[in-house]
Structure formats: structure tokens, C-alpha cells
Amino acid sequence: MNIMPDYTETTEDGRCVLRFSGTLTLARIRKLTDRLNALEADGILVDLSEVDRMDTVGAWLIYKLRRDRGAEVVGASEDHQVLLDHVGKADQPVKVRPDKTPGYQRILAQIGAGTAVAGKTLVGLLGFFGALLVSLGNVIIRPRRFRVNAVVQTFEAVGIHSLPIIGLMSFLVGIVIAQQGAVQLRQFGAEVFTINLIGRSAVKELGLLMTAIMVAGRSGSAFAAQIGSMKLSEEVDAMRTIGVSPMEALVVPRVIATVLLMPLLGFYAATMAIIGGGIFTWVDLDIPPVTFVQRIREVVPETDLWQMLIKAPVFGLIIAMAGCFQGLQVVGNAESLGLRTTAAVVQAIFLVVVLDAFFAVFFTSIGWL
Incomplete structure (x- = not known):
């Protein structure tokens, strides 16, 4: 079993093909990210048929190639494909600061929430009394x-x-x-x-x-x-x-x-x-x-x-x-x-x-x- 991750770069039908092998995990990737960032080719075909193991970091590496370079991923096992799909769904924009809502909307929301809680408590008390x-x-x-x-x-x-x-x-x-x-x-x-x-x-x-x-x-x-x-x-x-x-x-x-x-x-x-x-x-x-x-x-x-x-x-x-x-x-x-x-x-x-x-x-x- 190949432990260290690596890839070979070939050209097939005028298209750059990257064949990954080994273990794509956080502990093994090391300088692989820098090498991939140095690639200038677009429209890449990524072959994962020889990858033994993959964690979230490795899946993120492959997903970035697909997202940023338009790479096509083939040869992924069922487990690896599920991991890639989950990483893709998690790639959502995060707002450090939520959008500001008008003050009157916040007040109305608080009043509505308080009214709902009060009504629910009153119904609970009536049931408790019964x-x-x-x-x-x-x-x-x-x-x-x-x-x-x-x-x-x-x-x-x-x-x-x-x-x-x-x-x-x-x-x-x-x-x-x-x-x-x-x-x-x-x-x-x-x-x-x-x-x-x-x-x-x-x-x-x-x-x-x-x-x-x-x-x-x-x-x-x-x-x-x-x-x-x-x-x-x-x-x-x-x-x-x-x-x-x-x-x-x-x-x-x-x-x-x-x-x-x-x-x-x-x-x-x-x-x-x-x-x-x-x-x-x-x-x-x-x-x-x-x-x-x-x-x-x-x-x-x-x-x-x-x-x-x-x-x-x-x-x-x-x-x-x-x-x-x-x-x-x-x-x-x-x-x-x-x-x-x-x-x-x-x-x-x-x-x-x-x-x-x-x-x-x-x-x-x-x-x-």
C-alpha cells in the first residue's frame, strides 16, 4: 500500500490528467498543496482510482480543484464520493456579522416570541390545573x-x-x-x-x-x-x-x-x-x-x-x-x-x-x- 500521497501529470487527448495515489490525509499531504497551486493548466481530469484513504482535508484539496479549475473527478470510490459531496455542501459563504435588521422588526419579533411563550405557558398551566x-x-x-x-x-x-x-x-x-x-x-x-x-x-x-x-x-x-x-x-x-x-x-x-x-x-x-x-x-x-x-x-x-x-x-x-x-x-x-x-x-x-x-x-x- 502506498502511504505517501502523490500524483502523476500526463496529457491525454490534449487534456491534463492528474492521477492521485496513496493516502490523502492531513498527516500525509505536506507539500502537495503547493505543487497543485503551481499548476497552470485548466480543464483538468482528476483520477482517484488509486487513492487508498482520504479524509476531509484531502477531499477539500480535490474539491478546490473541481471548484477553482473546473476539474472533472473520476475513479472515486463510493465512500470518497460521499465525502466529496459533503465537503461541497459545506462550502457556503459565512457571514462574520449578520445582516442588520431594523429596530422595529427586532422589537416586533421579541413581542411575538414573548406572546407565543406566554400563550404556551398559559395553556400548560391550564392543563396542569386539570x-x-x-x-x-x-x-x-x-x-x-x-x-x-x-x-x-x-x-x-x-x-x-x-x-x-x-x-x-x-x-x-x-x-x-x-x-x-x-x-x-x-x-x-x-x-x-x-x-x-x-x-x-x-x-x-x-x-x-x-x-x-x-x-x-x-x-x-x-x-x-x-x-x-x-x-x-x-x-x-x-x-x-x-x-x-x-x-x-x-x-x-x-x-x-x-x-x-x-x-x-x-x-x-x-x-x-x-x-x-x-x-x-x-x-x-x-x-x-x-x-x-x-x-x-x-x-x-x-x-x-x-x-x-x-x-x-x-x-x-x-x-x-x-x-x-x-x-x-x-x-x-x-x-x-x-x-x-x-x-x-x-x-x-x-x-x-x-x-x-x-x-x-x-x-x-x-x-x-
Whole structure:
């Protein structure tokens, strides 16, 4: 077998014929390229019948003769011909810098892509909600499949461990509301109405809304990360293999615990906000605590409390569903886990704010002002 590549140059019927032999590979070509570039003849006939081996570099050498000199290639084996065809298809112009598209086209493309992703996610959430209802029905029909320990552990993670941060945040928010309200109302000599502002805003909106945002950032992301890690380590697939439903084992306990805890956390946050506002009014406005409490009882209607208790379970359902749904969508690697965890928080907060606006319009329309 001839190892070193070479070629012979002859003239047949007035045409230059190059007969290659040996091994046309990167390790063997060496100075063959310079010799071929020095050829001045055109209309070359290239005979590859005596070539033993050829790699991509050798195929590129022959292809350049065909492309630049109009050479006709004959005698190539089936494998060599396939390699030559692939090299020819790969010979495409490469743009170092892509063509610039107008700014409005890029903006429209981004808006369209975002809308498509949002629609796809909404459809996925609706399907996930249906699967959740089916799993809840199975648990109700077969109570033995209800995982009490998992619900209790989620109670601890979502509720007890979040009390300090929610309490501190709500307390400070109450002080901020009282301070800003007092500054503005003092211009009209109506500082006493700061109590109305604190009580109604804390009970009706801010207490629950800030709690939902904190639970989404703390517990919703934890749900996505926990389930996503199990998905990456194939624990979810193993559960299906042994006949355990991931929806019943992982999703249902988290949803139930979050739905039950959100009203309690919302009431706790509203109470801490009122306490913070009461302390500020006592120190800055000289309103004694007894007067503050009496005024709160007068100005905060019962409907505000009912609004909070109605919205809280819905917010809890949305937060738990978003976290679990995004966790089950994790595929591939840790990067997907991080993206899905972030998406769970953003999605939960967005849906909570949208639903809060819907509830505000709905309760106003039925007279719960």
C-alpha cells in the first residue's frame, strides 16, 4: 500500500490528467498543496482510482480543484464520493456579522416570541390545573393515598419559617405607609385619617399582596428548585416506574399546604402592618394605642377582611401551581433548573398582581368598597 500521497501529470487527448495515489490525509499531504497551486493548466481530469484513504482535508484539496479549475473527478470510490459531496455542501459563504435588521422588526419579533411563550405557558398551566384536579379527586376517593407528613413538612417550610421575614417586612411597610400618609395629610390638618389609610390598605390590599410576593419568591422558587432537582436526578421518572404519581406525591401536598396557609399569613401580615403603623402614630402623632385600636375597628369594614380571606387561597393556589409546574418542566442541565426557578417566581408574581386587579374590580362592582 502506498502511504505517501502523490500524483502523476500526463496529457491525454490534449487534456491534463492528474492521477492521485496513496493516502490523502492531513498527516500525509505536506507539500502537495503547493505543487497543485503551481499548476497552470485548466480543464483538468482528476483520477482517484488509486487513492487508498482520504479524509476531509484531502477531499477539500480535490474539491478546490473541481471548484477553482473546473476539474472533472473520476475513479472515486463510493465512500470518497460521499465525502466529496459533503465537503461541497459545506462550502457556503459565512457571514462574520449578520445582516442588520431594523429596530422595529427586532422589537416586533421579541413581542411575538414573548406572546407565543406566554400563550404556551398559559395553556400548560391550564392543563396542569386539570391534572391537579384529577389527582385531588383520586386522593379524595382513596384517602389512604393522602400524604399527611408531606403536608405538615410544607406547613413548616411555607408557614413557620416564613413568619420572621413576613412579619418584619409587614411591620416596616406599616411604618412607611403611616409616615408617608401623615406627611401628606398634615398639609390639610387631617393627620387622624392616617389610621384609616393604615387599616384599610393593610387589611384590604398591601398585607396580602406583599405576603404573596414574599411567598412566591421564597416558597414558589423552592418548589421549582426541589422538583426540578428531582427531575434532573430522574427521581420523578423512578416514582412513575414504581407506580407513584408525582402529582399526588409532590404537587398535591404543596398546593394544599400553601392554599391553607395563605389566609393565615395574610392576616398575620396585615396585623403586623397595623402594629407598625400604630407605633408610628403613637410616637409621631401622639395618638395613644387605645384610640388607635378603637379607630381601626371603626374604619375597617368587615368586607375588607372577607376580601383578604377570599383572595388568599387563590393566590396560594397560583403560587404553588406555578412553582410545581415550572419544576416539572426542567430538562437537560442545571441551567434549565435556574431558568425555570426564575420563571416560577416571575410567573407567580405576575399572575398574583393580575388576579388582584381582577378581584379589585369585581369586589367594587358588587359594592364591597
